[in-house]
Amino acid sequence: MDIIGRLERIPAGSFHYRLLVITGLGWMFDAMDTGIIAFVLPSLAKAWSLTAAQVGYIGSAGLVGMALGAVLSGSAADRIGRKKMFASTLILYSIATGLCGIAWNFSSLVVLRFLVGFGLGGQLPVAVTLVSEYAPPDKRGRFIVLLESFWGVGWLAAALIAYLLIPHYGWQMAFFIGAVPALYVFYLWNWVPESVRYLLDKGQIKEAHNIVCDIERRAGLTPVNDMIAPPSEPVKRNAFSDIWAPEFFKRTLVLWIIWFGIVYSYYGIFTWLPSLMVGQGYTVLKTFEYVLIMTLAQLPGYFAAAYLVDRIGRKATLGGFLALSAVAAFFFGQGGTPGVVLLWGSLMSFFNLGAWGVVYTYTPELYPTRIRAFGSGWAAAVGRIGGILAPTIVGFMLQGQGGFQMIFTMFTAVMLLVAVTVWLAGEETKGKTLDEISR
Structure with a gap:
């Protein structure tokens, strides 16, 4: 051996x-x-x-x-x-x-x-x-x-x-x-x-x-x-065209959409969340208190995803968590009493971060060993583009006609689009070996 x-x-x-x-x-x-x-x-x-x-x-x-x-x-x-x-x-x-x-x-x-x-x-x-x-x-x-x-x-x-x-x-x-x-x-x-x-x-x-x-x-x-x-295998320099070969074209496209959408929504929401809540009239101290509670909701979100990912599969867990995070983001953007805002904010945090855990599991499974790190790295890099754009777009929306409600409606649409992409075009990898997936 x-x-x-x-x-x-x-x-x-x-x-x-x-x-x-x-x-x-x-x-x-x-x-x-x-x-x-x-x-x-x-x-x-x-x-x-x-x-x-x-x-x-x-x-x-x-x-x-x-x-x-x-x-x-x-x-x-x-x-x-x-x-x-x-x-x-x-x-x-x-x-x-x-x-x-x-x-x-x-x-x-x-x-x-x-x-x-x-x-x-x-x-x-x-x-x-x-x-x-x-x-x-x-x-x-x-x-x-x-x-x-x-x-x-x-x-x-x-x-x-x-x-x-x-x-x-x-x-x-x-x-x-x-x-x-x-x-x-x-x-x-x-x-x-x-x-x-x-x-x-x-x-x-x-x-x-x-x-x-x-x-x-x-x-x-x-x-x-x-x-x-x-x-030992002969070292082969990976080319960008490898991840767009016919057998990987759909997988790469789906992963890039997933990564762009989830990073865009996460950094757009959570980088701005304290500032947005202060803008809604909450004091800085009360804002930190509410965001602290919402952050606590991330942990059971991860554990739920860890439990479900090997039971109901990657597609169902990822698509379901993203869709439910989108619903929570929509209602969070409608405002309301502090209790209502806290409830929807916590649910948004729970499902969004649970989806992140599945993305890190799912991505390397879709490529064979020879291009696994290469393809995963490019997917993550495309996701960072979404993360770069989101905070700046939110800033311009606040300066223009966009408000709290419109901003979260935008994030709702992005996460729903990604969830639909996963359900319609994603491949299920639950229960398969890496060799089976790579064929």
Whole structure:
């Protein structure tokens, strides 16, 4: 049995769950640094007398960085390793977030938010790769959804920082707290192993063998002494045309629509949510309180998606969650009493973030191994374009004729379109091996 076969036969155990938690904490810090800007913007806009369009530019600057980081991180991780890329991007976005606390004007903050986004965009695909390459095949989907659930924990942390600190210590303190994750890199570096598949690709067979032996011992299995490397395949440079070949054309088109729509709706809604609620007459403190409760609703949304994705399938879970998030967004946009707004906002958060977990599971399943990372990376990059556009479009709508209700009607239409696309054109991958899907 070769090294990869040995790795895949190891049942889920303490190593896998510890890796999930450690990698998930990095994912959580990603979300916390992303979420902090949403909670800072209402106070910052007032302090610096920013226009709605300028607020939108600040939100979009980070997403431009995320798009570039996502595109470049895959090739960088293939050159220097998943572990080094994970650590370096964590340090980059943490330090850049801390520097945002000493930003002196609008332009300096835009530049710093771009750097934050570049680090964040680079880390997310690396985290997914690490967990995917170590998770047992029969539990890979659930592990990825659970990894994505740490995003909800990060937004919750950002909401708590905003609720507890900003009213008393100012918006700068939120950014300074965002620099703390840089210290986490020391623990991460000492415990997280390099990807076995990466090591084998680089010819470091002995190191890969030692890592697998250690995991085998942790799982109560007898380590195999023979260092048998899997058959090597000739390296082929992926071309953009590969993901548009006839057998993958529909899959790529569907994925690009899904990614664009879900990222557009998520960043358009949640980057602006505190500011929009302040604009509706809520105090900053009350807004943070309500958004904190809505953020809490994200966690059961992830867990529900993790439970359903292997039972009713990817299409039903993803399409259903997106459609229900669209319904919730529509009624949230109608306003009403604080209780009604809180109810629909929480449901919108529950279903939208549950859908995110399924997207991260579904995307790599639709491509064969030779173009899996390449195709997934391009889908994520197209999604970031939606994330770049959404905050700016909302800003212009607020300056023009668009209001709270019209903005959320727009997001309702986008999410419904994506849900219909999934139902009509998506392929079901539940219960199939990756080889079966790739045919």
